[in-house]
Amino acid sequence: MDIDLTPLLLRLPFLAKALLMTIELSLFSMVVGLVVGIVVGVARTYGGRIADAILGFYVDTMRSVPLLVVLIWTVFAFPLVFGHAIGTLTAGVLGLGVHLGAYVAETIRAGLTSVRKGQMQAARALGMSRFEAIRKIILPQALVRMLPSLGSLLTFAIKDSAVASVIAVPELMRQSQVVAGQTYHFKEIYTAAMIAYFLLCYPVARGVDRIYRRVAHLGSS
Amino acid sequence: MTFHWHVVWDNLDRFAAGAVVTVELTVLTMALSIPGGLLLAFLRLSPFAAVRAAATAFVELFRSTPLILQIYWVYYVLPTFSEIQFPAFETAVIGLVCNISSYNSETFRAGIVSIRAGQWNAGLALGMSRAQVMARIVLPQAAMRVLPALATTWVSLFKDTSLVSVINVEDLSYQSLKIRTETFTILEVLTAMAAIYWLMGYPQAKLVDWIHRRYKAAE
Numbered sequence: 226m227d228i229d230l231t232p233l234l235l236r237l238p239f240l241a242k243a244l245l246m247t248i249e250l251s252l253f254s255m256v257v258g259l260v261v262g263i264v265v266g267v268a269r270t271y272g273g274r275i276a277d278a279i280l281g282f283y284v285d286t287m288r289s290v291p292l293l294v295v296l297i298w299t300v301f302a303f304p305l306v307f308g309h310a311i312g313t314l315t316a317g318v319l320g321l322g323v324h325l326g327a328y329v330a331e332t333i334r335a336g337l338t339s340v341r342k343g344q345m346q347a348a349r350a351l352g353m354s355r356f357e358a359i360r361k362i363i364l365p366q367a368l369v370r371m372l373p374s375l376g377s378l379l380t381f382a383i384k385d386s387a388v389a390s391v392i393a394v395p396e397l398m399r400q401s402q403v404v405a406g407q408t409y410h411f412k413e414i415y416t417a418a419m420i421a422y423f424l425l426c427y428p429v430a431r432g433v434d435r436i437y438r439r440v441a442h443l444g445s446s
Numbered sequence: 447m448t449f450h451w452h453v454v455w456d457n458l459d460r461f462a463a464g465a466v467v468t469v470e471l472t473v474l475t476m477a478l479s480i481p482g483g484l485l486l487a488f489l490r491l492s493p494f495a496a497v498r499a500a501a502t503a504f505v506e507l508f509r510s511t512p513l514i515l516q517i518y519w520v521y522y523v524l525p526t527f528s529e530i531q532f533p534a535f536e537t538a539v540i541g542l543v544c545n546i547s548s549y550n551s552e553t554f555r556a557g558i559v560s561i562r563a564g565q566w567n568a569g570l571a572l573g574m575s576r577a578q579v580m581a582r583i584v585l586p587q588a589a590m591r592v593l594p595a596l597a598t599t600w601v602s603l604f605k606d607t608s609l610v611s612v613i614n615v616e617d618l619s620y621q622s623l624k625i626r627t628e629t630f631t632i633l634e635v636l637t638a639m640a641a642i643y644w645l646m647g648y649p650q651a652k653l654v655d656w657i658h659r660r661y662k663a664a665e
Contacts, residue, residue, distance in 0.1 A: 288601065289647025291608035293619055294640050305633045380510070387512035388609065398515055411522035419511050419519060426510040 232408035233417055243400035244421055250317055250396050251383040257322025258382065259375075262329020269330065270337045271359065280330070287327030292388050296320040300392045317389040317396075325382055332374040336367035369444030376433025380426045387422070397421060453631040454638040461642055464621030467535075468646075471607040471617060475542040476600060482543055483550025490555055501551075508548035514609045517541040521613045538610035546603055553595040557588035593661045597654040604647060618642060 233240075265284065269277045287295070299320040304310040311319070340363050348358035368375075390399035397418055405414040454461075489501035508516065520541040525531045532540065561584045569579035611620035622639035626632055 285648060285651050286644060288651045289605070290640055290643045291605040291619065291647075293608040293611070294636075294643055297623070298636050298640055302633045302636050384510075384512040387514045390514065391612065398512065401515075402518070405522070412526050415515065415519045415523050418515055419507075422511040422515060423507060427506060430510065 228413060229410060230413055232404070232410045233413045236404045236408075240397065240400055240404065240417070240421075243395060243397040244425075246395055246400075247383070247386055247397040248425070250314070250321070250389060250394060251379075251386040253318045254321035254325055254386065255379055255382045257318060258325030258329045258378070261323060261326030262333055265326065265330035266333025266337065267359065267364075270334050271355065284327040284330050287324050288331075292321070292324050292385055293391060295324050296389060296392050299323075313389075313392050313394045316392060317386070317394040320392075321382065321385055321389065325378065325385070328378055328381070329375070332371050332378065333367070335374075336371035337363060339370055340366050366444050369440055372433065372437045372440070372444075376430065376437070379433070380430050383426050383429065384422070449634055450629075450631045451634055453625070453629045454634055457625045457629075457635075460621050460625060461618065461638065464616060464618035465642060465646065467615065467617040468604070468607050468619075471535075471538060471542065471610065471615070472600075472604045474539055475546055475603060475607070478539070478543045479546035479550050479603075480596075482547030483554050486547055486551035487554035487558060490551065491558065504544075505548040505551050508545050509552070513541070513545050513606055514612060516545055517609055517613055520544075534610075534613050534615045537613060538607075538615045542603070542607065542610070545606075546599060549599050550596065553592045553599065554588070556595075557592035558584055560591055561587050590661060594654075594658045597657045601647065601650050601654055604650060605643075608643070 265280045269280050269284075272280075296317065300311070300313060300316040303316065337359075344362055344366070345355075345358055348362045349355070353361065386394075386396055387398035389396055390402060393399060401414050401418040405411045408414070486501050486505055489497050490505070492498050492501070517538060521534070521537045524537075524540075558580075565583050565587070566579055569583045570576070574582070607617060608619040611617055611623065614620065619639065622635055622642075626635040629635065
């Protein structure tokens with residue numbers, strides 16, 4: 226078995242650009258996921274039965290349909306339904322974000338329900354509105370408790386962004402395939418990609434753990 | 447805009463064949479990943495530091511890299527080490543089993559560690575060997591506690607099997623994308639694909655919720 230790193234080194238700038246795209250894609254989809262997830266999670270917890278049923282259907286659908294299907298459906302069927310095409314990057318961010326949002330929503334809901342009822346009652350007794358109580362009392366405590374789960378969802382966002390290679394978003398997985406296909410050095414290229422993803426995900430997971438250990442006390446009441 | 451839903455009905459047998467492969471992949475992978483995960487969990491609790499380090503490295507590697515890349519890696523790179531080229535289906539199972547075993551090992555390890563030390567002490571005091579305490583006292587109690595986490599992994603495994611279509615395993619997503627290319631009926635075929643996955647996955651997601659409520663960890 227011989228290892229030839231020349232093709233990898235020659236295409237390193239190309240792959241570095243792809244790595245940046247992977248970071249961008251995962252951060253954007255995490256932002257979309259957080260926005261969708263917080264709105265849906267809060268609405269399901271405090272919005273009454275009808276909102277809970279409708280949004281629950283969205284969450285359970287995303288939990289049961291593969292990400293691959295969501296992404297392909299977004300990029301190909303979306304233009305046919307809504308009449309105009311969207312770029313692959315936009316489709317990737319939308320698909321990844323809406324899929325991730327369901328998992329964020331579940332995390333948010335679990336965090337919100339974990340804050341004892343007395344906290345809401347105390348806030349209301351002090352004259353806060355329900356919205357104010359959620360925003361100032363419940364959500365800050367819940368967010369700290371959810372930090373480990375949200376951190377692991379961020380690593381999922383990074384790992385899942387590789388699936389966007391199927392819809393040709395020029396991120397690391399896709400561009401590695403391109404380079405591997407051109408040079409036939411599958412071994413070196415895919416192993417390098419493996420190392421790159423590991424170096425991206427592992428510190429995020431460990432970093433979130435460390436931050437959580439420092440702030441965990443803020444979440445207890 | 448005219449629809450050609452008959453394309454879906456005409457190809458129903460191929461959708462069904464794909465769905466069968468998806469179910470086979472899920473069941474086979476989980477059946478192999480439960481012993482695989484247990485083995486990794488035991489290795490990570492081993493008294494030998496080198497064994498622990500190797501098992502930890504394996505688990506962290508598979509948990510920190512994308513599954514789709516792992517599948518490519520097993521398909522294109524592994525044969526260059528071993529000189530053996532497995533067929534696509536077997537390759538897919540190897541990739542999935544390495545990935546799911548790593549997740550399962552964390553679940554099992556948490557389950558084993560969650561059993562109080564007093565249970566170990568009591569077993570040992572009754573004259574059992576460590577292996578006996580593990581098999582008869584700790585694992586049966588841990589099994590109930592890990593069930594919810596295992597069920598969650600099961601559903602994500604079911605969804606993730608769709609990624610093996612990239613190495614041409616003829617599962618539901620591969621068949622659907624092929625039918626789409628052959629017939630040029632994009633919206634209908636993609637919607638049918640999503641609907642079939644939904645019909646299979648939705649009851650599983652609901653079952654997982656029930657398992658979480660029923661077997662919630664309680665001391």
